[in-house]
Amino acid sequence: MKETVLITGVAGLIGARFADWMISNKPSFDVIGIDDLSGGYMENVNPAVIFYNMDCCSAELKGVFEKHKPTYVFHFAAYAAEGLSPFIRTFNYTNNLLSTANIVNCCINNDVQRLIFTSTLAVYGYGQGGIFHEDMARSPIDPYGVAKAACEMDIEIASEQHGLDYCILRPHNVYGIKQNIWDKYRNVLGIWMYYHLNNQPLTIFGDGTQKRAFSYVDDCLEPIWNSAVLEEASKQIINIGGVKEYSIKESAETLKEVMGSGEFVFLEKRHEVHTAIPTFEKSIDILKYKHSTDLKEGLEEMWKWAQEQPKRDRFVWGEYEVEKGIYSYWK
């Protein structure tokens, strides 16, 4: 019998591209995929994946683990709308924290060899002068960051008490083909592509001096596999992604160059971290991360793909849990 890996969020950006990579590079493994299609698309899922349309919070998850007995679990499923999370608190904690607790239970009960969890830079909050080093204390400033920080701590406790092995990855601003470009609240580069395809200007919150280290998804795939199989990655927390920071304005200019045109419009500032400079030495030393794709090159690939996508309705929340303090552009 073949060994299996289980990928949650397999219809989303990282999950779908990682499944593609596994199928091309690790044919000795069967790939089991779970996704509730709340933020990803069935068209993204490689036909070789054994797919379950399922919410990670559901009791049925247990049956999938018992049937397939995965060696490694890659838990990517989440709703990563950081800026929106204060206005959808309950949804955020249910979808991001409770679903992870369900996954952790299943990993413990089925002797999974290692759980890979994608956390976020949001656990650092403001960091120290914008620097985010893995050794810093968690200090999130929004419910999304709190949920991910709680997941990380829960995994560490499961490791200490139940011997669950893990690697926690903190990716940053990942983009590329198969990203959701139809969600109004997340994925800035995808949002801009959607606007441009629909003859609207590119929106920038605040003055656009905010800095982010964008990461092309394909550069992250082999390092993600390494996080599961390398001994040195056991029980580590590792920032993963691009090694160069760009201001939001600079990245919009780069995308404009790629798309051939585009206007900008500056909107009300959000409650967000201004500068995010993650350290990357650990990802290079332990996971063998290589920054192979520059922003312009990655955007060229993604823009080509975006233009071939079907017309889809944009995802907009019908009702927020909290309206107080919500930004004018989300009302």
Ligand SMILES: NC(=O)c1ccc[n+]([C@@H]2O[C@H](COP(=O)([O-])OP(=O)(O)OC[C@H]3O[C@@H](n4cnc5c(N)ncnc54)[C@H](O)[C@@H]3O)[C@@H](O)[C@H]2O)c1
């Ligand atoms: N993309 C980034 O820049 C980035 C940065 C930091 C962290 N992360 C983390 O990496 C992971 C993957 O991110 P992504 O960019 O691929 O996101 P994505 O939205 O493209 O993919 C997430 C997938 O999870 C699915 N999903 C959501 N909730 C689910 C649930 N309860 N049950 C089953 N499926 C569910 C969605 O339908 C979607 O297909 C997430 O955990 C995210 O928090 C991403």
